[in-house]
Amino acid sequence: MPARVLIVDDDPTALAALEMRLSEEYFEVSTAGDGEQGLEQMKADPPDIVLLDVVMPGINGYEVCERMRSDPELLHVPIVMLSVKSEPEDVVQGLKAGADDYLEKLFDDLVVLARIRSLVRSKLMMDEFRRREQTSNQLGVLDSEEDLIDSDVLGRRILVIDDDAETVGRIPMALASSYQVTSERDPDRAMAVARDGEFDLIVVSLTMDGSDGLRLCSHLRTMEETRQTAILVITEPDSSEMLVRALEIGVSDYLKVPVNTDEMMARVRTQIKRKMYQDRLRANYETSLALAVTDSLTSLHNRRYMVSHLETLMERGRESGRPVALLIMDIDHFKNVNDNYGHAVGDEVLQEFAERIKRNVRGIDLAVRYGGEEFVVVLPGTDPEVAKMVAERLRQNVAEEPFEVSADVGTITVTVSIGVTVYDGTEVSTDGLLRRADEALYTAKNQGRNQVVTV
Template identity: 45%
Template structure:
């Protein structure tokens, strides 16, 4: 995942060190040497995240953060305070100013990249939510209620798995306003407790005496029901090996022990916001059903929804100079399926293929049925090379398992795919036209293959 990062520090050497680290991980970097310059570049450059120094001569970082969060043009941009100040009151001041996270100088590389990627991922979901809600408003649906969202966050179901009394005490004090907090010290009961209900956030210690906390993380990520649940781990200071393994398993964030109250509060709030955005994305889909923008057979979005939403996604991608890719999928020899097994048999195949596509793409991707046997997946922040790999996986999944057309008949079905990445100054119609041309080539070249537009 790449992103545009605004680095703000009045010390030239620190700016250049952070720039070099971020560029080595393929981030785009913008530099600002003062608070006022940061405010100007946040508006004009539209960064995905701001790394903000606290001690600056003109405007300190706290005031810059307040102004960023007060301006509707920049309020949605995550802000990470990067500071040598480590007193708890400084972190509380940062939280009150609207900061999303903290890093202490000198910034550890693992922490730096984890914080940046986590908050960029959060902003991507928030941007998608804003676009979808804009589409919903255009269709006459109600906007979200901020007061209701805030109340739901306090009722969030949070599970803490920790056997260290000192950490438990600090977490309980930091999260004392959370009405849904559950602390589990009986580690043997952890798997059953994790699976026993829907959690908004699970906090797992990596220093448990009775078991390996990483195994609990793996348990959640291997479960289809729990795969999207945010997971935050508590790690021993300096244990980068365990942290890197945790991130490989799909953990979202971490806090270093001994637990700092302000830090864990910031991390928890960030993950709960992420979960809330996921839930809102799901709710907007349900509301869209009521407005007849869902294909009744497959449960996917239909052409009407795609036409309205894709135009906004294209406009956003062009404005931010970000990749956006369309994948068109068409069932091979579908007419023969209808001729042999009737439209009822064809409908069964359509529904099962739609289900396989939906389970194997991201929540922020748009999946729609746009014709009889034709589907489209719109992938923001995905380039042509990555989309080709995803499309090839979808084709393998389609062909690998037979389709149960009737109780007595199983049928092997293949699909073909055409892919196009949005080009400069191209509109939604042009993007789909090039993807369709690539799909035509895939059919002409023998079907059951992926062809990318040039």
């Protein structure tokens, strides 16, 4: 599904031009002519991101931003402010009001498109973690949700990587009034420090003479220890192409030289607060996995968790119109594995099968051991064609690569039958959707097994 963008602007010409440009990039765009109208539309149907003018009749963009950040339903919707007012104090005011970014209206459209995609990617991932936290709350596994709106960021750890002696002195000095700051001029040494330092934010200069800052950011995003760490890059004012590439790599935010200290402090605070919130969501998610909602053999979610989570996704699908795909699969002739090689080998097959599922689905998808040799995958926002493609990819992965086992035979050939169905917002219960997928699975088995059937 395309990301939903709400543009709030009282200038019809600017609004129409931006709407056309975003529509060309396959965003789903809605518009509002002033702040009050924008807030009403957001409350009725929260978008994935808001592009917000600053100077408008009635309430201005800053007040809209503040009201969004005080509303639990809109708190996590990304905001990009667009304005002809571009003095440093204007930018800082917007960031302090709660905006994720502040751009001149005469912006480079490649930059704003990359920024929108970057912010939406982050939001959608966090939305999924919030939904899973909500599911765990409903099951009584976790305590009630507690957003870190007023969290204290003082004393958090920041790593600054820059080979310019002046910058390495000036930026850390400004940050040191509020944070624990480590500076590194050598990129190789910086990677080792980043790996061991448990930093909340890493500041990387893309203007280094002897090093490729983009490659450094890419390495930070691939290392397990820094994959979730916020990254803020420093770039030249006219380096739009480099900034776009940085955002595509997964950089969290950016500053342009000459660096304004107040803007830097505002952006740093925003990124650290977001990192703390994301850490909380992930920690709660991991806790929920360990408390009665996972299958002890495969470490996948269990049936109890899946049913509750599927109900949540279907309810949201009714409201948003976004599909929810369901794959139900059964290992073919699994009883023969247990009979011929023993239950211990059967368990090895189940564990390896679970690992192959995890390797073939997205982070936002829910993989479940449904019972015995039956497994389920729930794929939010997935249409029938993509769901069938995912199922076929998994089927091939299982069939084409034998399973290594501890029995004398060494490897076992395993196949799987998969039934696929998609919830499209129609009136059907969770049990009804599961029955529909099970009917497709039954058909796959009756037609000879080792195949995918969609209904």
